[in-house]
Amino acid sequence: MVIVMADSLADKKLGTYTVKEIKSACNKLYNLGIVPGARITVISNDRGPIIVRVGNCKLAMGRGMARSIIVE
Amino acid sequence: MSKNQKIVGLTGQPNVGKTTLFNALTGMSQRIGNWPGVTVEKKEGILKYKDTEFNIVDLPGIYSLKSDSLDQKIARDFIIENEDSILVDVIDTNNINRNLYLTLQLIELGRSPIVCLNFIDEVEKHDVKLDEKKLSEKLGGLPVIKTSARYKIGIEDLKEAIYNYKPISCEIKYSELLENAIEKIVDKLDEYLTNIDEKFKKVPKRYLALSFLEGDPEVVELFKKNGELLSHANRIKEEIEREIKHDVESYVVEQRYKKADEILKGIWTESIVYDDIDKILLHPIYGFVIFAFIMYILYSFVIGVGDIFIEYIEMFFEYLGGYVGGIVPEPYTGVVVDGIIGGVGGVLVFFPYIAFMMLSLAILEDCGYLSRVTALFHKMMAKIGLSGGSTIPIMVSFGCAVPGLMATRSISDPMKRLITILVAPLAPCAARFVVIGFMATAFFSQYANLFALSILLISLSLMGIIAYLISKFIVKGKPEEPIFELPPYRLPDWNYILKRTWAYSKSFLKRAGTIILAGSILFYYLLNYPNPDNSYGMMLGKMLESITLLMGIDWRGALALIFGIIAKELVVSTLEIAYNGNIVGALTPLKAFVLTLVTVVYIPCLATVATLHYETNNLKWTLFAVGYNLALATTLGIVAYNIGRLLGFS
The missing domain is CATH 3.40.50.300 (P-loop containing nucleotide triphosphate hydrolases)
Structure with a gap:
């Protein structure tokens, strides 16, 4: 169960953040380079999926998944 | 070798x-x-x-x-x-x-x-x-x-x-903490590892230790078969977890990324390029508008350019029929001209549609747009038990279900892939559009578009309902947390696109040369032997009439449906022959509607069934797909016919 946290990626405005913690053990996130310490840039967090950039790679993810990524 | x-x-x-x-x-x-x-x-x-x-x-x-x-x-x-x-x-x-x-x-x-x-x-x-x-x-x-x-x-x-390649030995070391843990496990590996698969004898011991810590399912399984080793390794795992205060699996992953950053330090600087176009392409409103626009252009292109070629192909087969008819000995003229050339030619006419559809999709894929489509549709598809990855196979199935089913290979979740394979053939393919188009112009001149649209909507709703039911009751899987990679937009690589188009189109040509050729010959004999007025085909049709009459379809229609299994477009040509070219006089609009509906939904064509079996690698699912389609079509046909009658149509 994912608990909504104030500082999850889902609530962040455009900008670059550092991943602090990942709430769900998800291989998919690890595979795409989303690990604690990684830099992640929110490109769009409006309607539809959240679009982020990790390194030079653009990703689109659902809100549920974005909520499990804690950033600062 | x-x-x-x-x-x-x-x-x-x-x-x-x-x-x-x-x-x-x-x-x-x-x-x-x-x-x-x-x-x-x-x-x-x-x-x-x-x-x-x-x-x-x-x-x-x-x-x-x-x-x-x-x-x-x-x-x-x-x-x-x-x-x-x-x-x-x-x-x-x-x-x-x-x-x-x-x-x-x-x-x-x-x-x-x-x-x-x-x-x-x-x-x-x-x-x-x-x-x-x-x-x-x-x-x-x-x-x-x-x-x-x-x-x-x-x-x-x-x-x-x-x-010039020569193997070298190279080693990468991670943090001291991790290396110590690896070493401790490796120390006892020779002693404790007695029951080992042939495969793992070939890998370095260090790899086994690291993979165990990472939670690799196969390696964990190997350790489980060696009890002492497992408890030893688990002790080390707990030690390290106490130290880092979180799980060791993600620690291993982090260590690798850290190493990669370390390697790149001083020799690589990251450049971040911003572009905002995906914000619009993935927008829940604009995204779909743009998608619809692109699809409109795509279909206009495929049909517009395809039609030019189709005209020439038709002319070619007409000429070929006339020419061959003149040189083949009399007793074989019928089977060669009407059977083989007519049957195979009638199907090959669609080749331009298939080829241009595949070409357009290959271009969209190579540019990077299709991965946006996957992300755009995921939410909607997830509601009916599919996933974003199902969008493209279904879109392709509107052209032809054979490449559509092949396109499901890119769906990572095997359950979602299976459901997509089971429902994608419900999309009316080019061949079924021929039947729809023919019936529309023959019976519904003024309302042709309305008729075509209603058939399309019914089959799409059926696809949604069936996918939902299958995912709910038959193939249950966990809902997938969506995350999609959006590769950068790139200019198309024509070499790759043409190769891919050809690979897909070839499978269509192959089936025209095999299954459809055989079907055409069989079809000719069934309709003309022992004699055209009392053929085997007629007997077969009459056997099925007892069921099809419930939906207002006589033996001729039943026969057409049997041949439609070989290739759906044969429904039209069979009806033409069976009714001596006067379908309009023989059917009512209601019957034409029911017949079209049944044609669209019942058993997918032979080539699709073969592909379904090949892709699922499972006879049970193939039979299931055929069976549910047949049951669905029969029910739908009977219901539609009787509702129509109640509404006062004949």
């Missing part, structure tokens, strides 16, 4: 341009098959360079070597089993830090891959310099080659590197 032929494995993450590189290395000498026992495509090709022949194997695109997905397991097994092979690790240089993750794992496995920095043109365009000599040094001396498969840069260098 000849003695001096060497095996080269191409490995790399998804979207690194591996396939283009494979094409550049192997040219035309490619064989496409399957990995043993599974329907994951295996591509092999020959590279002849100087005096040596290399057998190049394109391994599935994988993020890591962890054995928790089918693709990754296939790749890892290949790498372990072919310990003498040369590995080429293809890297998308734009994402080099993430891609090095796999390189590190190959090194852990005791291999020394040739590192191939692909898309180097894109990186250098942004003025980013990458020192390949330093990278090679930091990777313990691995050969590093810069390439751009698209623009044929560095291909000769890569061939030379493959030719």
Whole structure:
């Protein structure tokens, strides 16, 4: 169960953040380079999926998944 | 395989341009098959360079070597089993830090891959310099080659590197904490590991220890078979977890990324390019509007250009029929001209549609738009038990279900893939549009569009309902947390696009030359023997009449439906022949509507059924698909006919 946290990626405005913690053990996130310490840039967090950039790679993810990524 | 032929494995993450590189290395000498026992495509090709022949194997695109997905397991097994092979690790240089993750794992496995920095043109365009000599040094001396498969840069260098390849031993060390844990496990490995699979005898002990800590399912299974080893390793795992205060699995992953960053330090600077177009393309309103617009252009293109070719193909077959009719001896004229040329020609006429549809999709895919479509549709598709990845196979199925089913291979979740395979044939394909189009003009002149639209809407709703029911009651799977990679937009690579278009179109031509040819001959004999007025076909149709009459369809319609199994467009030609060219006088609009509906929904054509069996590799699911379609069509036909009658139609 994912608990909504104030500082999850889902609530962040455009900008670059550092991943602090990942709430769900998800291989998919690890595979795409989303690990604690990684830099992640929110490109769009409006309607539809959240679009982020990790390194030079653009990703689109659902809100549920974005909520499990804690950033600062 | 000849003695001096060497095996080269191409490995790399998804979207690194591996396939283009494979094409550049192997040219035309490619064989496409399957990995043993599974329907994951295996591509092999020959590279002849100087005096040596290399057998190049394109391994599935994988993020890591962890054995928790089918693709990754296939790749890892290949790498372990072919310990003498040369590995080429293809890297998308734009994402080099993430891609090095796999390189590190190959090194852990005791291999020394040739590192191939692909898309180097894109990186250098942004003025980013990458020192390949330093990278090679930091990777313990691995050969590093810069390439751009698209623009044929560095291909000769890569061939030379493959030719000169000599394995070296290189080792990458992680943090002291992790290395100590690995060492402690390795220390006891010889003593405790007694029950070991043949496969794992070939891998370094360090790899086994590290994979255990990472939670690799197969390696954990191996440890479980050796009780003492498992408890020893678990103790070490707990020790390290107390130290780092979180799970060791993610610690191993973090360590690899950290190493990759360390390697790149000073030799690579990240350039961040912003573009906002995806914000619009993935927008829940604008995104769909743009999608609809692109689809409109696509279908206009396919139908507009296709029609020009179709006219010529029709003319050609007409001419051929006349010419052959003049030279074939009298008793065979019927079967050759009306049977073979008429039947096969009638189907081949659709070839331009299929080819242009495949071409358009290949272009959209190669530019990067299709991955946006996947992300855009995911939410909607998830509601009916499918996933974003099902969108493209279903779209392709509107052209032809055969390539549509083949396109499901890109769906990573096997459950979602199965459901997509089961429902995609419900999309009215080009052949069914022929039936719809014919009936529309023959019976509903004024309301032709309305008629076509209603058939389309009914079949799409059925697809949604069936997918939902199957996912709810038959193929249950966990809902997938969506995350999609959006590769950068790129100019199309025409070489790759044409190859792909041809590969898909070929399967259509093949079936025209085999199944449909055989079907056409059979069809001719059934309708004309023992004599045209009392043929076997008529008897067969009359046997089914008792069921089809419930939906207002007589034996002629039943017969047409039987032939429609060979290829749906045969429904029209059978009706033409069975009613002596006067369908309009013989059917009422209601009956025409019901017949069209049944034609669209019942058993998919033979070629689709064959593909369904090939893709699921399972007879039970194939029979299920055929059975539910048949039951659905029968029910729907009876219900529609009787509702129509109640409403006062005849």
